[in-house]
Amino acid sequence: MKGKVLITGGGGYIGSILVPLLLEDGYAVTVIDNFQHGFNSLGLHAAHPAFDAVRGDCRDRSLVARYAKDADWVIPLAAVVGAPACAQDPLAATSINLDAVRMLLGMLSSDQRVIFPVTNSGYGVGEAGIFCDEQSPLRPISIYGQTKVDAEKAVMDRGNAISFRLATVFGFAPRMRIDLLVNDFTYRAVRDRAVVIFEGHFKRNYIHIRDVAKGFMHGMNQFEAMNGEVYNMGLSDANLSKLELCAKIKEQVPAFAYLEAPVGEDPDKRDYIVSNAKLEATGWRPAHSLEMGIQELIKGYRMIRNEIYSNV
Template sequence: MAETHILVTGGAGYLGSILVPALLEAGYRVTVLDSFMFRQNSLSNVCADPRFDVVRGDARDENTLRPLLAKADAVIPLAALVGAPLCDMDKLAAVSTNRDAVLSLVRLLSREQRILMPVTNSGYGIGEQGKFCTEDTPLRPISLYGRTKVEAEAAVLERGNAISFRLATVFGMAPRMRVDLLVNDFVHRAVFDRAVVLFEPHFKRNYIHIRDVARAFLHGLANFGTMRDRPYNVGLSDANLSKWELCERIRSHLPQFVFLEAPIGEDPDKRDYIVSNARIEATGYAPAHSLDDGIRELIKGYRMLRNSVHGNV
């Protein structure tokens, strides 16, 4: 049987730096297209693998994409400006990378080629109190980041032969680290500042370990026939937590951590929802890493990282 060849755009980023080695370990041939905009060398550990190749380039450039797509059985489009703050810093790049580059992929790919698309469960925006968001819940994104991802997902699922993963807020250590993600950020503050001031501490969201995101993609590839043409929430079902509850969990590991509600001001990120992950769990997928596992891991990681270059903003 011929090797399955996977093209991963943005494969040197936070998620790609964990996913690409996992794909290679599972026996896939992998080509990464990345602009290396953060000057990272996050895939240096897999360069010795003959089934790995890497191209420096822009996922929006169709002349770069075409020859790479010609060899691919499946595409995982990770290339994106991730997070509301980064998208707001460069709105044109956010739209052209997060949405338009995916529309180009949809147009250029043959019907037989598969797409496994990461999007964000931030598309749910502000949920109804006490009511779980499922994949059938109307999408009401409240940020440019959320809107571009919702539009890209719609195009991919309409085209078919695709799966989309609506990722919870990701946490955990990676070779291309991001300290700006909520759990990673709060643990960083707990380690170095021993304090955090919370805006809207009751706002809830769902969380997932980065290695469990990689496992979701491997699960999707292995079960593509039964999972295709649907979106799947990917998160920890026991971690629909408010910011305050998250801080309490962190304090159980770092007892000197102090957190309090800001008397004035507000969080620009208004997301507030709880999420059901029952659909992907029904396919046999289950996360392997708990929130507490991730907090312990991050505390160790931050003994090594002492600067602020490991973020998107």
């Protein structure tokens, strides 16, 4: 066995892809999750002797302490994810995204290692034509962005940790989310054949869910060299506006019609482009292009409907 991994929120979108990779690589994995969305995202792994699932809240001090003490690695995935979901319940966003992380860090010994995912939405609104790198100022414009930025600072101040600032994630997973931008627009293309876009010039970066999970594995495998650093994780050829994203989808769904509204605003005001050169310099490379992800989503959407596959 390579080591013991504790993942809070491990039954979610990222965890449903990451957990099997860890098990396959020889780690023992314990997941703490409230499984509030009712998904059986980890059910296939119940027979694995190195896997354990604990139903509980990441804010439950006694529960988390019971499992944190034996972990070699800790990956805090539990979060209220996305600006809309955090705006709906700001108290939960703060208590889960920030307070629970601080509580968990306080339980760990100095030799326990942390892999921490945050959002590159902390960059807020960038400057036109200038790539945000890890030294760029953080200017979060949502409760989601602010809580994740504050949590990252707590993690990096504690030390013995790597933080990954994730681009907007896309792709199919056992615990699916359709409310993410690529996933959402592709669903609309497949089901509705149309979408109305607000502020279509706003840009952001994107990354496939499986490349995120493999990025975590890369950080664990290269931990000594990467320790104590923050890394952007995204597709360097996918710094796209919403209109450019729709054009990519239309290449595979020709009947898709998209229109930019002349009035109205997007509540998510993020607008920036991102450099992923620092992470790429460590040897990490994404394996899934945006085009591959769109093709995957089109196939996946033939199997599901959107009644339950979103956070808001």
